[in-house]
Amino acid sequence: xxxxxxxxxxxxxxxxxxxxxxxxxxxxxxxxxxxxxxxxxxxxxxxxxxxxxxxxxxxxxxxxxxxxxxxxxxxxxxxxxxxxxxxxxxxxxxxxxxxxxxxxxxxxxxxxxxxxxxxxxxxxxxxxxxxxxxxxxxxxxxxxxxxxxxxxxxxxxxxxxxxxxxxxxxxxxxxxxxxxxxxxxxxxxxxxxxxxxxxxxxxxxxxxxxxxxxxxxxxxxxxxxxxxxxxxxxxxxxxxxxxxxxxxxxxxxxxxxxxxxxxxxxxxxxxxxxxxxxxxxxxxxxxxxxxxxxxxxxxxxxxxxxxxxxxxxxxxxxxxxxxxxxxxxxxxxxxxxxxxxxxxxxxxxxxxxxxxxxxxxxxxxxxxxxxxxxxxxxxxxxxxxxxxxxxxxxxxxxxxxxxxxxxxxxxxxxxxxxxxxxxxxxxxxxxxxxxxxxxxxxxxxxxxxxxxxxxx
Ligand code: 5AD
Numbered sequence: 001x002x003x004x005x006x007x008x009x010x011x012x013x014x015x016x017x018x019x020x021x022x023x024x025x026x027x028x029x030x031x032x033x034x035x036x037x038x039x040x041x042x043x044x045x046x047x048x049x050x051x052x053x054x055x056x057x058x059x060x061x062x063x064x065x066x067x068x069x070x071x072x073x074x075x076x077x078x079x080x081x082x083x084x085x086x087x088x089x090x091x092x093x094x095x096x097x098x099x100x101x102x103x104x105x106x107x108x109x110x111x112x113x114x115x116x117x118x119x120x121x122x123x124x125x126x127x128x129x130x131x132x133x134x135x136x137x138x139x140x141x142x143x144x145x146x147x148x149x150x151x152x153x154x155x156x157x158x159x160x161x162x163x164x165x166x167x168x169x170x171x172x173x174x175x176x177x178x179x180x181x182x183x184x185x186x187x188x189x190x191x192x193x194x195x196x197x198x199x200x201x202x203x204x205x206x207x208x209x210x211x212x213x214x215x216x217x218x219x220x221x222x223x224x225x226x227x228x229x230x231x232x233x234x235x236x237x238x239x240x241x242x243x244x245x246x247x248x249x250x251x252x253x254x255x256x257x258x259x260x261x262x263x264x265x266x267x268x269x270x271x272x273x274x275x276x277x278x279x280x281x282x283x284x285x286x287x288x289x290x291x292x293x294x295x296x297x298x299x300x301x302x303x304x305x306x307x308x309x310x311x312x313x314x315x316x317x318x319x320x321x322x323x324x325x326x327x328x329x330x331x332x333x334x335x336x337x338x339x340x341x342x343x344x345x346x347x348x349x350x351x352x353x354x355x356x357x358x359x360x361x362x363x364x365x366x367x368x369x370x371x372x373x374x375x376x377x378x379x380x381x382x383x384x385x386x387x388x389x390x391x392x393x394x395x396x397x398x399x400x401x402x403x404x405x406x407x408x409x410x411x412x413x414x415x416x417x418x419x420x421x422x423x424x425x426x427x428x429x430x431x432x433x434x435x436x437x438x439x440x441x442x443x444x445x446x447x448x449x450x451x452x453x454x455x456x
Contacts (some may be wrong), residue, residue: 001072001117005039006062009057010047011207012245014080016143016156018045021079021109023145025296028110035124041075041113043099044065048171050347054082058093061220065096075099075113079106080154081175089131096372102133103161103176107142110411134167140180143188143230148197152429153240155199156409159187159229161212165248167275168286168354169315172207174415181206184229191233191254198427201241201396202233209244210251234263240429241412245271246313249289249297257300260308269339269414270303272297273313277332278325281318298336300426309384309413311340314373317366318346319357326369333373338382339413343373344400378439385437392419392447395432397425406443 004025021043022032029072033039042064047053057078067074067096077099078090084102085225091097098116101109109138119127140161146152166201191202206212213225220228233242237390247256249272260266272294278280279290301308314329331340345366348355395409395417407421409432418430418441431447 001040002055003033003039004041004043004113005033005036006043006250007060008045009053010045010049010081012156012203012398013158013161013207014045014047014383015082016105016158016205017106017410018043019147019156020143020145021045021106021402023147024107024337025113027145028114030110030113038047038179040071040073041077041117043079043109046078047078048081048085048175048349050344051349052347054086057082058090061090061094061097065094068096073117075103075116077109077113078111078339080172084133084175086169088131091129091131098127098129098382100131100133102140102398104136105132105134107139108132108315133334135177135381137180140182141186142269144186146190146197148192148278152194152199152394154196154201155204156205157187157190157194157202158182158206159204159209159244160211163207164210164211165208166286166353168284168357169275169318169349169352171349176207176349179208179211179214181216181225182351183234184213184217184225187229188232188236191239192236193362193428195236195238200239200427200429202239204229204233204242204244206244206246208246210253210256224251224253226251226254227259230263230266239265241265241267243267243269246273246280248273249294254300256408257297257304259419260301267412267414268307269309269311269412270301271311271313271340274329274332274336274377275313275315276318276321276325278321279319281325281329284320284357285318285355286305291328295332297333309339309415310336310344312336312338314341314343315346316343316369317361317363319354319361321346321361321369326372327371330372330376334380335375337383338346338377339381339384339415341373341377343370343377345370345433348360382437382439387443388415388434388442389437390434392431393427393442393444395419397421397428397430399426411442415442416440417444418443419446421446 046057162177162179217225393411397409401408406418432444433447434444436443
């Protein structure tokens, strides 16, 4: 009666939190299963960024509640951002819910499940429910354990949590709290451990990584705490690649752009959230930069690394967004020529400043703008991939692909590559000659004669 299935919604940070919870639960004797139907306990790790994400998790919770009828000892929990955002109200929405745990209390989940399971043993008194949304100093340091069962070539490492900005549309400062950073020593120790276990690539995670260490770790030789951290990790032998997400344009200063010039492990792929290309909208969103400033950052990065890859987040249909505002977003989108982008239709988040704004945009208009950008994205992505045809790319081999007999890996620019390989190449950096491309992937062959011969 201790098989746990964890379903994760939303961002990489949530994926990371779920992994850490799984590790803690395993340490307590629970079994983590990939099969929802065989689980005795289901935990939904949730997202609140848009209404759709919340509705999905609530729908799933409703569906899972039925399992209680067949099995009164079944346990359903909601963790993470929606837990923090909605709190006790979730028990009204989902009468069969047992557990609600916020974003700073993941490390208490094993205790809570122990208690809930004991209460549901035959003959135990009427079971209670648990709600825990406390803020806890130091909770960012508890997301540390990594799954040793699945050897991960590429791992997520949480370096900071929370966000002190106040973007008018965003619920995250409420769900994740104010900024807290882990120490450079803690993070370095975690990455060293990962590398000792076979990890070659890390993605540093935080709601606003460019604020890493702000106010705690002073700048050194003109370098921000974040750049100091990257430099330190860069020195770890065996670590091949460093990525991060998400920076904020405001904190993307010269020291970080220059780091790409002297830190070869720093991958030439920058996710730089734009939100809108219209200065008027940026102001309404309370995003403290201009279209011009954003373009200057892009240029400063291209000056250091001409082939730099860019991705972004865009919100279409923020209240008051006119055709002209959208045209500004569209033109900037074309000017940068993004390799990847996450385009969101504005979603009202109650409790945020934008929720009360007049001039909400009709859904048809949002959808139309969404489609325009998606089309531009697929064109620029295809263009990039076509430029890579017949080139040789350094690929970090991650594992067998889901389909066919191919393996998958990624280039420094984060392009997915599929190619014939063998298990012993997992975790290796190999040269791959690209011989076919689609909008989203590259296909190729190993470009080393010696390696080639050894495959199969
Ligand atoms: N509606 C739509 N998209 C949103 N995002 C954040 N809040 C909202 C909202 N209310 C998007 C932003 C952010 C990404 C993580 O989610 O683009 O960068």
